[in-house]
Amino acid sequence: MGAAEGGDALMKERLRSVAVLGAGGKMGSGIAWVALKAMAEQDARENGVPGSGKFALALIDADPAAFPRLRAYLKSQLLKTAEKAIGDLRTWAKDRADLIENADIIDAYVDGAMSLARCETDAAGAKSAKLVFEAVFEDLGLKKELYARLKSLCAPDTVFLTNTSSIPISILDQSAGLDGRLLGFHFYNPPAVQKLVEMISGKRTRPEVTALGRELGKAFGKLTVPSNDVAGFIGNGHFVRELLFAFRKFRELRPIHGDAEALLLLNKTTQDFLIRPMGVFQLLDYVGVDVFQMILKVMKTHLDPASADGTVFSDQTLDALLAAGVRGGQLGSGEQKDGLFRYERNKITAVLDVAGLNAGKGIPYVSLGDEARFRKPLESLGALPEGHVPWTVLAKDPGKKEKLTGYLANLAKAETPGARLGREFLDHSRKVGRTLVGTGVAAGDEDVAKVLMNGFFHLYGPADWTH
Amino acid sequence: MRKLRKRIFFGAGYNTVFFGSGRREFHPKQPMPTFETYLREAAQGTLAQIPHPEFDEGVVANFMAGRFLKQGNLPGFLPMMVPGLKGKPCVRVEGACGSGGLGLAAAVKSLLADMADSVFVAGFEVQNTLKAVYVADVLAGAGYFNGDRKNGHAYFFPGTFSDRAGAYGERYGKDAARQGMAKWYEQSILNARKNPKAQEFHNTTKDLFQLGMTPPDGRKFVSHLNLYDCSKVSDGASSLVAVSEEGARKLGLKLSDLVELAGFQGSEGDITEKPPDPTVLENTGRAALGALEMAGVGRKDVGVLELHDCFSITGLLALESIGFAKPGGAGKMVLDGLTASQGELPTNLSGGLGGFGHPVGGTGVRQMVDLLEQLTGKAPNQVKSGKDHGMMVSMGGNDKTVTALVVKRSA
Numbered sequence: 001m002g003a004a005e006g007g008d009a010l011m012k013e014r015l016r017s018v019a020v021l022g023a024g025g026k027m028g029s030g031i032a033w034v035a036l037k038a039m040a041e042q043d044a045r046e047n048g049v050p051g052s053g054k055f056a057l058a059l060i061d062a063d064p065a066a067f068p069r070l071r072a073y074l075k076s077q078l079l080k081t082a083e084k085a086i087g088d089l090r091t092w093a094k095d096r097a098d099l100i101e102n103a104d105i106i107d108a109y110v111d112g113a114m115s116l117a118r119c120e121t122d123a124a125g126a127k128s129a130k131l132v133f134e135a136v137f138e139d140l141g142l143k144k145e146l147y148a149r150l151k152s153l154c155a156p157d158t159v160f161l162t163n164t165s166s167i168p169i170s171i172l173d174q175s176a177g178l179d180g181r182l183l184g185f186h187f188y189n190p191p192a193v194q195k196l197v198e199m200i201s202g203k204r205t206r207p208e209v210t211a212l213g214r215e216l217g218k219a220f221g222k223l224t225v226p227s228n229d230v231a232g233f234i235g236n237g238h239f240v241r242e243l244l245f246a247f248r249k250f251r252e253l254r255p256i257h258g259d260a261e262a263l264l265l266l267n268k269t270t271q272d273f274l275i276r277p278m279g280v281f282q283l284l285d286y287v288g289v290d291v292f293q294m295i296l297k298v299m300k301t302h303l304d305p306a307s308a309d310g311t312v313f314s315d316q317t318l319d320a321l322l323a324a325g326v327r328g329g330q331l332g333s334g335e336q337k338d339g340l341f342r343y344e345r346n347k348i349t350a351v352l353d354v355a356g357l358n359a360g361k362g363i364p365y366v367s368l369g370d371e372a373r374f375r376k377p378l379e380s381l382g383a384l385p386e387g388h389v390p391w392t393v394l395a396k397d398p399g400k401k402e403k404l405t406g407y408l409a410n411l412a413k414a415e416t417p418g419a420r421l422g423r424e425f426l427d428h429s430r431k432v433g434r435t436l437v438g439t440g441v442a443a444g445d446e447d448v449a450k451v452l453m454n455g456f457f458h459l460y461g462p463a464d465w466t467h
Numbered sequence: 468m469r470k471l472r473k474r475i476f477f478g479a480g481y482n483t484v485f486f487g488s489g490r491r492e493f494h495p496k497q498p499m500p501t502f503e504t505y506l507r508e509a510a511q512g513t514l515a516q517i518p519h520p521e522f523d524e525g526v527v528a529n530f531m532a533g534r535f536l537k538q539g540n541l542p543g544f545l546p547m548m549v550p551g552l553k554g555k556p557c558v559r560v561e562g563a564c565g566s567g568g569l570g571l572a573a574a575v576k577s578l579l580a581d582m583a584d585s586v587f588v589a590g591f592e593v594q595n596t597l598k599a600v601y602v603a604d605v606l607a608g609a610g611y612f613n614g615d616r617k618n619g620h621a622y623f624f625p626g627t628f629s630d631r632a633g634a635y636g637e638r639y640g641k642d643a644a645r646q647g648m649a650k651w652y653e654q655s656i657l658n659a660r661k662n663p664k665a666q667e668f669h670n671t672t673k674d675l676f677q678l679g680m681t682p683p684d685g686r687k688f689v690s691h692l693n694l695y696d697c698s699k700v701s702d703g704a705s706s707l708v709a710v711s712e713e714g715a716r717k718l719g720l721k722l723s724d725l726v727e728l729a730g731f732q733g734s735e736g737d738i739t740e741k742p743p744d745p746t747v748l749e750n751t752g753r754a755a756l757g758a759l760e761m762a763g764v765g766r767k768d769v770g771v772l773e774l775h776d777c778f779s780i781t782g783l784l785a786l787e788s789i790g791f792a793k794p795g796g797a798g799k800m801v802l803d804g805l806t807a808s809q810g811e812l813p814t815n816l817s818g819g820l821g822g823f824g825h826p827v828g829g830t831g832v833r834q835m836v837d838l839l840e841q842l843t844g845k846a847p848n849q850v851k852s853g854k855d856h857g858m859m860v861s862m863g864g865n866d867k868t869v870t871a872l873v874v875k876r877s878a
Contacts, residue, residue: 083600086621087686100617101604 010208011215014159015039016055019126021146022136023059023119024066026330027163030191031133032059032070032117033077038219040078040113044092049099051112058125059117067119077192078113082106127153131216133185135163138294140301143167147176159209161185161216166232166298169202180204183213186233187222188455189287190334196454197222202229225450230441231302234451236295237441238462239283240313241432242425243292246270246280247315249424260351260366261377263340266421267348272384273411273422275391275404277457280425282348285339288329293322309435317354324357338363382416394459404460412467426465433462469761474712475578476725476877477571480836481512482817484664485703485824487595491669495595502536502593503547505704509589510548513706518719522549522708523583525557528570528590529828534605535596548706549587563609564777566590567705567831568861568870572733574709584714590832591704602700606827609864611738620689624777625697627865629689632780634745636691639795647798648779649679651821652695654807655776658815659822661808661848666701666824679779696779701824705833726842727877729764729856732757736867748781748862750869752788755860758871762856766791769873770854771841772806772814773834775862776821782814785860813850816841831861835872842876 018035022028036057043050059070082089082105089105099105118125123146126132132150136142143164150160160182162172173182184200197217201210217224227233232240246266253262267279284292300313321340328339336343342350342365350365351374357363366373387407394400411419411426436442442451449461483505487493514520525545532538542557562569567590574586594602600621607616607623620626636644653675659665672678681693688694710718715725734754736742742749759765766789776782783797791812792800800806806814817823817837820830838857840846855876862869 083598086600090621094618097617100612101607102600102621103604106600 008215011212011219012042014130014212015042015219017129018056018131018133019058019060019129020133020135021060021123021126022134022163024061024063024070025135025137027187027189027191028061028133028135029066029070029073030189031135031163031187032057033074033192034187034220034222035131035133036074036113036117037077037081039116040109043112043116044089044109048093048096049105049108049112051108051115055116056128057117058129059119060121060123060125061119062121064119064121070119071114071117074117075110075114078110079106082109123149124153126150129154130158132158132160133163134160138164138166138291138298140167140171140298143172144175147172147178147182151176151178157181159183159212161213163187165198165236166295168231168302169200169229170204171302173202173204180206181209183209184227184229184233185213185216186235188235194455195221195223196235196451197224198227198233198235198451198455199224200227200229200233223450223454225447225454226443227447227451228441230439232295232299234436234442234448235455236299237436238429238432238448238452239287239456240292240296240299241309241311242429243280243284244311244313244315245425245428247317249421250317254354257377257380258373259354259356261374263354264351264368264374265377265381267341268378269381269418269421270425271391272388273381273418274425275389275394275407275459277391277395281340283456285328285336285341285343286330289318289321289327289339291329293318309431320354320357321352324363326352326357326363338365341365381418381421382414383418385410385414385416385419391457391459395457400459404464408460408465408467423467426462429462430465471728471730471761472579475575475728476710476712476715476720476722477707477728477835477839477874478710478715478720478725479513479516480705480707480839481509481516482664482705482833482836483508483512483703485666485701485826485833487666487699487701487824489666489670489699499595499702502532502538502591502702502704503544505591505593505702506544506548506589509591509704509706510587513587513708514549516724517708519717520549521551521717522555522585522587523714524555524574524577524586525549525552526570526573526586526588527557527559528561528566528588528832529559530561530563530566530592531605531608531827532592534608535592535594545587545589548589552587561828562868562870563863564775564825564827564830565861565863565868565870566828567833567835568859568872569733569863569868570832571709571835571861571872572731572870575728575731578709578711578714585708585710585718587706587708588832589704589706590826590829592826592828593702594700594826595702599700609867614739622689624865625689625692628778628780629683629691631742631745631784632691632696632778635780635784638746639798643798644780644783645680645682647783647801648692648696649676650798650801651776651779651782652676652679654801655779655815655819655822658808658848659818662817662823663847665818665822666699667818667822692778692780695821698777698820698825701826703824703826703829703833705829705836707832707836707839722877724843725877726839726857726874729873729875730758730761731870731872732761733868733870735869738864738867742866746784746787746794748784748788748866748869750866751775751785751860751862751871752790754869754871755789755858758858758873762873762875764856764873768854768856769812769858770852771816771838771850771857772812773838773857773859774814774819775830775834775860776815776819777825777862779821781862782819785862786814789860808848808850813852816846816848816850831859831870834859834861835874838874842874
């Protein structure tokens with residue numbers, strides 16, 4: 001791998017042989033799809049339809065039970081994509097006289113693309129890969145062991161991309177002796193839909209590997225945002241600190257309003273007053289309480305106690321939730337599992353009663369239908385500031401920038417408790433943004449904004465709160 | 468000059484709802500009414516208007532049930548629809564989107580041949596069994612599959628008529644052409660909003676013309692048409708009865724409830740040939756002028772018009788090819804409101820193919836049902852015309868299989 005390499009041609013060459021480790025998982029299956037999509041398209045451009053035998057994708061997972069679901073997922077994604085891109089498919093297959101109707105061409109595309117993928121249970125399946133995506137469990141020991149094995153298995157010029165959302169790249173690179181061939185390539189959930197990839201270069205990551213990552217991002221149709229190699233990077237650097245702040249506010253508010261009430265009103269404030277797609281605690285459920293704890297531990301290991309802003313990366317309430325078995329996360333179907341809230345069809349129907357957790361009677365929830373309990377605390381937030389537009393509406397509004405400016409100015413002036421609480425979160429978010437830029441994790445305010453707007457679907461960045 | 472050797476009438480017309488995207492009750496992932504449901508409803512709608520429903524023959528018009536529904540041998544469904552047709556001669560006719568017109572002509576010929584005094588005619592298509600990308604495959608069968616499909620557009624017929632729209636814009640000005648097409652779209656939807664059975668009845672778009680002006684995007688669809696220029700994927704059925712005077716008497720139908728056939732003409736093009744001039748629908752012109760000639764009337768005598776506007780450009784080209792507008796002048800004619808419901812030549816008053824919907828094999832029969840309702844004063848979007856004649860043009864494929872019929876009030 002010389003300095004002359006890199007760029008588009010190299011990336012295309014490498015896309016001929018790819019492996020995804022942890023392909024049966026939530027992130028891994030999404031990454032498998034993103035890779036297969038790009039590979040099938042390149043195969044079709046070169047050979048009419050995919051399945052020429054010149055492209056191979058190894059899907060590796062220790063649990064073979066995950067494979068039928070993974071293959072079904074890939075096939076349904078391929079079909080949807082092929083139907084949508086039928087114009088391109090027809091152009092690519094123009095020399096295939098036997099493929100005439102849309103249905104012929106779509107079937108050949110899907111079947112051919114599926115033939116690129118083979119499922120394996122051992123990492124040895126990655127042996128001939130030129131690009132290896134790794135999305136195994138977020139556990140430093142496991143990853144170290146895996147990379148040591150991959151180093152001995154794969155060719156000396158193989159490039160590795162880890163989907164870690166928090167573990168420093170340099171540590172992994174060094175422990176396995178990868179010699180700068182490892183790049184952080186952090187997809188957001190679900191990878192098939194989310195545009196954002198946080199791209200983390202470690203101390204030793206070679207420039208041509210970083211350049212390759214940028215080209216891959218383009219080939220995958222993703223927006224890559226560079227982040228420095230500091231545990232948590234930009235996305236979790238912000239998210240984790242905000243959650244810790246939210247738990248502190250929870251402990252502040254629970255004596256005033258009650259446990260379930262405080263959870264709900266913090267969630268509501270951060271969703272409605274801040275115009276976000278979901279509130280902080282619902283987002284925690286979405287990520288998974290256990291996954292969050294893992295990220296937190298990684299950040300604690302690498303950032304405590306000398307964290308730039310004095311953050312302590314642990315939380316007593318979170319520990320209590322986990323000890324009681326509160327988990328969140330999603331089912332394979334994408335349906336939200338119960339966590340801090342109970343859900344029906346991804347809508348909140350009940351709120352966790354934190355105080356009741358230790359009663360030994362399972363996980364207690366209070367139904368939202370209990371109006372007598374929730375009405376007063378929610379009313380205490382006061383009316384939404386003038387100019388408020390729900391996220392679902394504003395996100396689609398081409399004039400959202402101006403409307404947001406006006407709304408935030410009103411939020412800054414409003415004297416309701418909800419507005420005051422919202423402002424505390426915005427002040428905190430801005431402070432975290434400054435920390436991330438000040439400590440060099442992010443190159444600038446714009447990159448922080450890009451991550452929050454594309455990875456978390458915020459409509460504005462922390463620095464846009466200027467009040 | 469050819470003349471009809473006896474009097475022939477159409478009556479007891481019925482259209483089902485034309486179902487598909489745009490209808491509030493349409494949910495693509497939920498079960499939909501079956502084709503038998505449409506056939507039964509249409510037949511019952513017709514039978515309910517006939518005191519003594521005894522028919523001598525049955526005709527069913529359909530394009531591609533073999534592919535949409537895996538169902539052939541369609542004549543066998545006529546006795547299911549109309550029990551009195553058990554043991555009687557029945558036939559299925561197919562001429563792509565022009566099947567309905569052919570079905571009417573087949574019935575007329577049986578009557579003229581003295582083989583029947585009353586013929587039950589139905590037309591239908593159920594297409595929502597497939598997604599649009601596969602519907603395009605099936606409909607491409609209306610063109611020359613072996614010769615043209617491989618190099619045709621993914622959306623074959625939109626591609627074919629986009630080429631015509633491109634040539635038209637090239638010759639007469641792109642902007643004017645786009646404005647004419649946008650106005651045609653607006654007119655179709657405005658008419659459909661007055662027709663509770665129309666696919667676009669629930670359409671609430673405020674600025675229809677503006678939407679119709681959406682610039683075509685060849686990367687996403689086709690180069691010279693936008694989605695609003697196109698009729699949609701529709702399910703539906705229509706039926707009526709064609710009778711001689713004797714037949715009308717036997718069935719107990721009053722002449723005032725019928726329209727009388729004044730003239731008809733078919734015209735076929737060679738499906739393997741490209742049109743010599745893409746801005747002209749030569750078979751549409753020939754059939755329509757032939758039907759007018761047989762009727763012994765001129766264009767100025769037509770009080771209501773039913774054109775086959777599978778695409779907005781097709782509506783404009785038909786107006787010119789028949790001579791209602793001079794070449795390049797149809798856009799202005801539509802923009803000036805001449806084809807609107809209050810205009811001189813009210814056209815496609817139930818919404819046309821873009822507004823009412825286009826269950827392909829049923830459309831020709833639907834057009835006659837609408838003429839019948841207009842000329843007997845029973846239409847949902849009724850106009851008061853001082854003229855007694857109406858004309859319909861049923862077109863299959865790329866102006867290949869065309870049947871035109873002229874009818875008049877029979878009172």
